[in-house]
Amino acid sequence: MHTQPASPPAFIGIDIGGTKTLGVAVNGNGDLLEEHVLPTPQGAAELIEAVSSMHFELSERVAQCSPESFEVLDLGIGIAGLVDINGQLRRAPNLVEVDGLDIRPILESKLGIPVHIDNDVNCAALAELSHGAAALANNSLLVTLGTGIGGALIVEGRVHRGAFGMAGEPGHMIINPHGLTCACGKKGCWEAYASAAGLRNLAIDRAQNGQLQKIIDRVQGDLNKVASEDITQEARRGDVQSLAVIDDFAHWVALGLTNCAALLDPELVIIGGGLVEEWDLLGDRIRRSFDELLLASTQRNRIPVRPVENGKAAGAIGATLLGRQR
Ligand SMILES: [Zn+2]
Incomplete structure (x- = not known):
């Protein structure tokens, strides 16, 4: 047969x-x-x-x-x-x-x-563990900056899932209790500042305070229409006020990363999500703020911040x- x-x-x-x-x-x-x-x-x-x-x-x-x-x-x-x-x-x-x-x-x-x-x-x-940025690191943190913020903790070479599988949700760490409202309904989550929605929030806040005329013109005065790309595109064109929003945004990203690092002591931080496409604009700014904010940054090993290698x-x-x- x-x-x-x-x-x-x-x-x-x-x-x-x-x-x-x-x-x-x-x-x-x-x-x-x-x-x-x-x-x-x-x-x-x-x-x-x-x-x-x-x-x-x-x-x-x-x-x-x-x-x-x-x-x-x-x-x-x-x-x-x-x-x-x-x-x-x-x-x-x-x-x-x-x-x-x-x-x-x-x-x-x-x-x-x-x-x-x-x-x-x-x-x-x-x-990223199997063939990517985390392949050579035993303890690292992956944070995705997209519509919201996602996270994964790599501990001793494995994805750490927590007691019930729900570990690694840093987007809802509260970093400003009286701050912006998050998509989850709570106030001041990291995600409300350091995601694509967060970037938009930061820009709208400045526009409402009389700044960012270039952004206001792009959306013909309707701030509901502001998208994160409006800010990154104007920043790339050298608009000083849009660049200030990007600096502000990078600071909020770094602030949350600092909190994560205080808890995890990772050897590496990997950034993914849609905003990684703006890495040339964001990468150095995030790294600089992160190095400044990190506890004992001059006495401890430097924690590199790198983009994902497997892309979308x-x-x-x-x-x-x-x-x-x-
Ligand atoms: Zn939230």
């Missing part, structure tokens, strides 16, 4: 973000085979459908790879939310429709393969590792 030789394994990782869902397929060495991206749909049923069809599409593509055809063994999902130690999604405040919906059993019964779920930044940390696909690439690390 003729039998087909077994296909080598492939692993699919899907990163469900607030606006985009990015899927990758990798081989056993972690080499990228296929990539697929679509806007994150509204609605729980639509999201389940989108993830299933993305999985199907990527599985089909790797099965038709030449000269080798791959067989998908499992699916890993990174999601912007609180995932408990058992891989159950508990809260996803930026994905309102699936907030509190446990999507893993739904997907497992739909797809007929094991599905593993973790927080998106924990997934990105796995990618870090969460999806890390999600492919979930099944193999558990």
Whole structure:
């Protein structure tokens, strides 16, 4: 009897973000085979459908790879939310429709393969650990500056999950109790100052105090329309007041990093998220403020602050590792 030789394994990782869902397929060495991206749909049923069809599409593509055809063994999902130690999604405040919906059993019964779920930044940390900025550091901190702030703690070479799986949420450390209102409803969270939303908040505050005429002109006076790119673009053009907002922003980022460092004593801080694309504008400013604010900065080892190495696909690439690390 003729039998087909077994296909080598492939692993699919899907990163469900607030606006985009990015899927990758990798081989056993972690080499990228296929990539697929679509806007994150509204609605729980639509999201389940989108993830299933993305999985199907990527599985089909790797099965038709030449000269080798791959067989998908499992699916890993990174999601912007609180995932408990058992891989159950508990809260996803930026994905309102699936907030509190446990999507893993739904997907497992739909797809007929094991599905593993973790927080998106924990997934990105796995990618940075396996081949990225954290590969040579035993103790490091990953902070993503995007719409909000995400975090992952790497302790003794592993992603530290905490007692219930919810460690590493530094965005909601309160750094100014009477300050700006955060998306979570509380006042003065780090995220309200040091995310893309925070950058916007800082600019709006200055514009309301008679500064930032260039930004006000860009949005024709409607401050609700200010986006973080308005500030970074004007800063790049040399607008002194926009650069002052960037300095202010970098200070708030560094302030939160200093609090994290006081608790963790990391050997390295890695910055990811959408704002990492502005690293040329932000990197040196964050480092300078961080060095100034850090306790005993001249007596202790310097803590480098570096951007992620896996870029936008870090969460999806890390999600492919979930099944193999558990
Ligand atoms: Zn908050």
